[in-house]
Amino acid sequence: MRPVLVTGASGFVGWHVARLVAESGVPVRAMTRGRNPVPDLNVQVVQGDLTDRASLERAVEGCSVVYHVAADYRLWSPKPEELYRSNVDGTRHLLEAAREAGVDRVVYTSTVGCIGFLDGGLGDETTPVSLAEMSGHYKRSKFLAEKVALEFAEKGLPVVIVNPTAPVGDHDFKPTPTGQTIVDFLRGAMPAYLDTGLNVVDVRDVARGHLLACEKGRIGERYILGSENMTLQQIFAELERQSGISAPRVRIPYGVAWTAAVVGGVIANWTGKPPRAPMEGVRMAKKKMWVRHDKAASELGYRPAPAAVALGNAVAWFREKGYA
DSSP: OOOOOEETTTSHHHHHHHHHHHHHOEEEEEEETTOOOOOOOEEEEEETTTTTTHHHHHTTTTEEEEEEOOOOOOOOOOOOOOHHHIIIIIHHHHHHHHHHHHHHEEEEEOOGGSSOOTTTSSTTSOOOOGGGGSHHHHHHHHHHHHHHHHHHHTOOOOOEEEEEEEEESSSSOOOOOHHHHHHHHEEEEEEESSSOEEEEHHHHHHHHHHHHHHOOTTTTTTEEOOOEEEEEHHHHHHEEEEOOOOOOOEEEHHHHHHHHHHHHHHHHHHHOOOOSSSSHHHHHHTSSSBBHHHHHHHHHHHOOOOOHHHHHHHHHHHHTOOOO
């Protein structure tokens, strides 16, 4: 039985994808940067870097399926070009290696940030959107990387694209920006909130959606993997119910958040340390990132749990592991 390659397996979504594949009885080759461990999983770990083409060729050799989950997920970087090298060039090099290796299927993990959002409505895979609407280098690099994946699909590589929304849950090691918001809440370091909204989904459902996309997804198609649209105020209210910690009651005007991000960016450029509220994150918050996942439900049989389950899992895991 040929192994399945999971890139980014030491990260949040990648770890859960690797876990599900391993539980299905298929051998997993987990690609990580440097010597990053893949805790609690019985997988073959290989070192690889999206900026090192030779390492990608070695990682994919002999594999039947590739789940390309790895990405440079930073909302601030002193060297933005690094995001494009990893997310755009790295995706191109990996897909070239996958084509040369003759893999049966590639599932590329994009982001809901590449979906168009509608004021007062719900975006989906058909909502028009352009590169000019991508706020910040992370979203722009992922938008361009998704275009690369679509180009390979058009040329015959069996690529399916998934667009997770805002996954939360257990094993958010780093944590992700969304997970860090939950950690800050649990630490009592979230005194106020913005009028914004996210689509919250359990990371386990996102991982399951990857496997469904591999099995049932149509080549060259995109599938939103989300669950429940919530305002940030609603998310904090649910976290209050789950944790017993009081949710913030003060709403920050967008202009105040923007000014704070400007000041934080200046300090970050001077110190080299990431700002607490990066400008890219503040710009993203200007729109409610609300979408529907009807296509994944109808074509893949995707059935996510309510957001409360995801938030409860995140609270329990962060507390168990001492994050808060």
